[in-house]
Each structure stands twice: as structure tokens, then as C-alpha cells.
Amino acid sequence: MKPAPFRLHRPDRVAEAIELLSVYGDEAKVLAGGQSLMPLLALRLARFEELVDLNRIGELSGISFDGEELVIGAMTRQADVEVAPEVRKSAPLLARALRYVGHFQIRNRGTVGGSLAHADPAAELPAVAMVLGAVVDVVGPRGARQVPAEELFAERWTTVLDVDELLVSVRIPVMPAEAGFAVEEVARRHGDFAMAGVACALSSGHGRVDRARIALFGVGRTPLLCPLVAKEMEGSLLDELHPAALDELAALATADLDPPDDVHATGSYRRAVAAHLVGRALINSLEELRRA
Ligand SMILES: Cc1cc2nc3c(=O)[nH]c(=O)nc-3n(C[C@H](O)[C@H](O)[C@H](O)COP(=O)(O)OP(=O)(O)OC[C@H]3O[C@@H](n4cnc5c(N)ncnc54)[C@H](O)[C@@H]3O)c2cc1C
Known part of the structure; x- marks a missing residue:
């Protein structure tokens, strides 16, 4: 299919783009790389009279x-x-x-x-x-x-x-030198959106975790931070974080998850995968942190 007709505006400056967005309000949509917006327009899942293209700015x-x-x-x-x-x-x-x-x-x-x-x-x-x-x-x-x-x-x-x-x-x-990171996900094919995924960043000082941030994606209506896991980890000695402790943290991260069922996966499958991925992300980011 082709998109419904629209007018394309190609401003050269941010101020001009803002002016266009103010004038057209709900009728306008910003066009950046077009990798999400153009399929939506072409399939007529969305329709806008005015597109404000940012590519010249x-x-x-x-x-x-x-x-x-x-x-x-x-x-x-x-x-x-x-x-x-x-x-x-x-x-x-x-x-x-x-x-x-x-x-x-x-x-x-x-x-x-x-x-x-x-x-x-x-x-x-x-x-x-x-x-x-x-x-x-x-x-x-x-x-x-x-x-x-x-x-x-x-x-x-x-x-x-x-x-x-x-x-x-x-x-x-800018991330500190003593830090470890991991991103883990499961998708049907490489390049597909994740059915479940996790991003993790840990940093340490004097042998203890001083900052832990873990977020899940693909399992809720927005990405979800795991503050309880961060609270449990921060202040812990790196040596205390053995595999059994990490399993408990992975269970904690996903305890309240209630992902929706959809055509790609059931909610319970997503939740089980997310728990596994959190465990893997914690192991990998800790390993990197210990080497830092
Ligand atoms: C086959 C395929 C597979 C993909 N797989 C993945 C994937 O695995 N993971 C993933 O994360 N993404 C994936 N994408 C999406 C891709 O990452 C898009 O590039 C991204 O989601 C949107 O970026 P864009 O620059 O193309 O934005 P556009 O498509 O141009 O815009 C997307 C939306 O953001 C708004 N917007 C854009 N820029 C701004 C701005 N500066 N200020 C305000 N609003 C703005 C637009 O108005 C629109 O609503 C995939 C896309 C395709 C086609």
C-alpha cells in the first residue's frame, strides 16, 4: 500500500521545525529516519496531513x-x-x-x-x-x-x-572505569524486536557494587527498571554475588511482571525468558566488572 497524501515540510533549522509543529498541531508528525513512521503510514495504520522532515537540520x-x-x-x-x-x-x-x-x-x-x-x-x-x-x-x-x-x-x-x-x-x-555492562535478548530472528530483553549496568568502588541499574524490555507497556534488584545489589561485596545469589535477584526482578500474550509469545513464556535473561545479564556484567 501507499501512504495517504501528505505535505512534506523540510525545515533547515530547529526553530523552523518547532514553528511548523506549533502551526499544524495534531495534523503534523516529525519524520526522522522513517524506519518506524513510514511503514505505519504505508500500511495506513497512521495518517498525518503534514510531515516535518528533520533530515536537513x-x-x-x-x-x-x-x-x-x-x-x-x-x-x-x-x-x-x-x-x-x-x-x-x-x-x-x-x-x-x-x-x-x-x-x-x-x-x-x-x-x-x-x-x-x-x-x-x-x-x-x-x-x-x-x-x-x-x-x-x-x-x-x-x-x-x-x-x-x-x-x-x-x-x-x-x-x-x-x-x-x-x-x-x-x-x-560518561561511565566510570570500574563498570560492567550487558544486554541480552531473545527474538525469533536476529534483527526482530525482542520478545524479552534486559539491559544492565553495574559499577563498583572498593570491591562493592556502588550502582546497579537493570531494565527489562519487551515485557510491559514501557521499558521497566528493576529498583528492588538495584537496592539488593548496591553495597554488596562483589565476592558475595555468587551464582545462587544472582538467581535470587533474577527471580526478584521478574516477580511482579505480567507481560501480555500476543501473536509472538505468551505472557508466561516472556516472563520465564526474562528471568533467565536477567540472570545471564548479571553474570556477564559482573564478570566484566571484576575484570575492570
Ligand atoms: C524491519 C525493521 C526491524 C526493526 N527492528 C528493530 C529492533 O529490533 N529494535 C529497535 O529498537 N528498533 C527496530 N526497528 C525500528 C528502528 O530502530 C527505527 O529506526 C526507530 O524505531 C525509529 O527511528 P527513526 O529515526 O526511523 O524514526 P521515524 O520512523 O522517522 O519516527 C518514529 C517516531 O518518532 C517520532 N520522532 C522521530 N524523531 C523525533 C524527534 N527528534 N523528536 C520528536 N519525535 C520524533 C516520529 O514522529 C515518529 O512518531 C526496526 C525497524 C524495521 C523497519
Whole structure:
């Protein structure tokens, strides 16, 4: 099928894009890499009169540092982020997670901002952003604001952004040297969205875990942080975290999960897989942490 007719606006600057979004309100939709939006339009699952294409806005692309934060422009292609040396060094979990996002053709067009704004609960980047303590920069007609990733995802495919706001960049705190990461998922085929997945970031000081962040994806209406596991782990000696303790933590992470059934998997299968993946992610990130 083909999309319903729309008008394409191609602003050169963020301010112009905001102006268009303010004028057209609900009738307008932002177009980034088009890897999620174009299929929805082509299948006529969504219909917008006005598309505001961000691809000419140079100020939305690029990777830089601002003090102790890595700043990635919303329109930076996923493929560029995946191979950027500064990302591999300062936010290795992000580079690793990107390998699971679709296929390289999709990542060549797909953007980091598009993935966060699309808010698919089975997507990798929203969970990774939560685990890394990322904050997004948002600009709209009422000014600029920052939204922590853990407050960004309101519902399935829905963020807290207003219709006339743009996500302009994501800020990720540079990870400490003593850290370990893991991203694990199960999908039917490589490149498919996850049926269940987990992202994990641990850091330590003086032989103890000082920060533990674990988030599940593909098992709820948004990515889900596991604060109880973090509370149990923080302050623990690395030597105390033996396999039996990790099994208990994996059970704790998934105790309250109630994933929905759908055509891809039943909720109970997703929950069982998620518990297994949390266990695996904890083992792998601890192993990396111990070597750091
Ligand atoms: C076959 C296939 C497999 C895929 N597999 C995966 C996968 O395994 N994991 C995964 O995470 N993703 C997957 N994707 C989706 C892919 O990652 C998309 O690139 C991503 O979801 C959306 O990014 P985009 O830049 O293409 O955004 P678009 O499709 O252009 O936009 C997506 C949505 O975000 C909004 N938006 C985009 N940018 C902004 C912005 N800066 N500010 C405000 N709103 C904005 C748009 O208005 C739209 O609603 C897959 C896609 C395909 C086609």
C-alpha cells in the first residue's frame, strides 16, 4: 500500500521545525529516519496531513562531550553511533545494544532520537537510556526542558513529549572505569524486536557494587527498571554475588511482571525468558566488572 497524501515540510533549522509543529498541531508528525513512521503510514495504520522532515537540520546530528556527558544529537544515525569510538569508550552498552536493532540497513537510516521518541516497549535504546541514566533535551514553543529517560516513556509508543516538541539530543553520563555492562535478548530472528530483553549496568568502588541499574524490555507497556534488584545489589561485596545469589535477584526482578500474550509469545513464556535473561545479564556484567 501507499501512504495517504501528505505535505512534506523540510525545515533547515530547529526553530523552523518547532514553528511548523506549533502551526499544524495534531495534523503534523516529525519524520526522522522513517524506519518506524513510514511503514505505519504505508500500511495506513497512521495518517498525518503534514510531515516535518528533520533530515536537513544539521544542528540535530553529531556526537560530542559536554563536561562529563556524552551528547548525541537526535538525528545521529544509529549506525554512526554504533561505531563511534567515543561511544564505545564512554557508553559501551549503547554501542553493544545497537547491534540488536534491526539490520544494518535500518540502522543506516534510523536515528537515536527516533528510537527514543517512538517509545516501542520492545526496543533496545529506551531501556539502555534508562539504565545509563540518560537525559533527553527537548525543545518546543514554550522553551527548552530536560527529561530523564526514566520519566520519558508514558505508554506503549507514547512519550511525555507534547505534539509541538522536538527531542533534540540525548545526554549520557560518561561511565566510570570500574563498570560492567550487558544486554541480552531473545527474538525469533536476529534483527526482530525482542520478545524479552534486559539491559544492565553495574559499577563498583572498593570491591562493592556502588550502582546497579537493570531494565527489562519487551515485557510491559514501557521499558521497566528493576529498583528492588538495584537496592539488593548496591553495597554488596562483589565476592558475595555468587551464582545462587544472582538467581535470587533474577527471580526478584521478574516477580511482579505480567507481560501480555500476543501473536509472538505468551505472557508466561516472556516472563520465564526474562528471568533467565536477567540472570545471564548479571553474570556477564559482573564478570566484566571484576575484570575492570
Ligand atoms: C524491519 C525493521 C526491524 C526493526 N527492528 C528493530 C529492533 O529490533 N529494535 C529497535 O529498537 N528498533 C527496530 N526497528 C525500528 C528502528 O530502530 C527505527 O529506526 C526507530 O524505531 C525509529 O527511528 P527513526 O529515526 O526511523 O524514526 P521515524 O520512523 O522517522 O519516527 C518514529 C517516531 O518518532 C517520532 N520522532 C522521530 N524523531 C523525533 C524527534 N527528534 N523528536 C520528536 N519525535 C520524533 C516520529 O514522529 C515518529 O512518531 C526496526 C525497524 C524495521 C523497519
